[in-house]
Amino acid sequence: MELLGNIVIVIGLVFMAFGALGLYKFKDFYLRLLVLAKIDTVGAITFMVGIIIRHGFSFFSLKVLLIIVLFLILNPLTAHIIARAAYLSIEGIDEESDDGTGGR
Amino acid sequence: MFAVWILLAFMFLYIIRTVQGPTIWDRLLGMSLISVKVIILIVAYASFSNRGYLLDYALIYALFGFISLIFIAFFILDRTRGNK
Numbered sequence: 001m002e003l004l005g006n007i008v009i010v011i012g013l014v015f016m017a018f019g020a021l022g023l024y025k026f027k028d029f030y031l032r033l034l035v036l037a038k039i040d041t042v043g044a045i046t047f048m049v050g051i052i053i054r055h056g057f058s059f060f061s062l063k064v065l066l067i068i069v070l071f072l073i074l075n076p077l078t079a080h081i082i083a084r085a086a087y088l089s090i091e092g093i094d095e096e097s098d099d100g101t102g103g104r
Numbered sequence: 105m106f107a108v109w110i111l112l113a114f115m116f117l118y119i120i121r122t123v124q125g126p127t128i129w130d131r132l133l134g135m136s137l138i139s140v141k142v143i144i145l146i147v148a149y150a151s152f153s154n155r156g157y158l159l160d161y162a163l164i165y166a167l168f169g170f171i172s173l174i175f176i177a178f179f180i181l182d183r184t185r186g187n188k
Contacts, residue, residue, distance in 0.1 A: 009107055013110055020114050020118065023117070024121065029126075036136055036137055040137060047107075047147075051148070055151060059156060060151070060156050060159070063160070067162060067166065074166060074167075075140070077170070078170060082173075085129070085180065088181055089129075089181055090129075
């Protein structure tokens, strides 16, 4: 059980390495945004699943599970907010402002 | 225990990328990435040192990081649109 947990943790770290690599390789801002939205989230969740496997059934792994669920909800939202804000401020406001929300 | 050091190295990479990011949005993106990384670091340290109460701090930090990011994004959005 301990070894299995360590293996999953290493896999999570490999995903994060891809994220760090992607951050430097992608030239466009929106591509870099992909790192935050998907690669980093996957790395974090794999890492935490490895920690849960290491700790078995206890309140500790219950809390880590809660953090995983929180990540699943928050990270895509964060990426969407940044993408929308960046798009609005760079490409101009006229597309979004006519549907009544005023771009907000 | 080795994971904590590797995570610190990744965080350092993200900091460098945030500082040199061309636009302000890269910096916002970098800030969000670093806050995610800090949370993972707290969870990793809590699991290796068997301290259960640290996880509550990671939880709170995740929520605060998210909320602060929303308001920063809207603040920058209003500021850039203001002088348009």
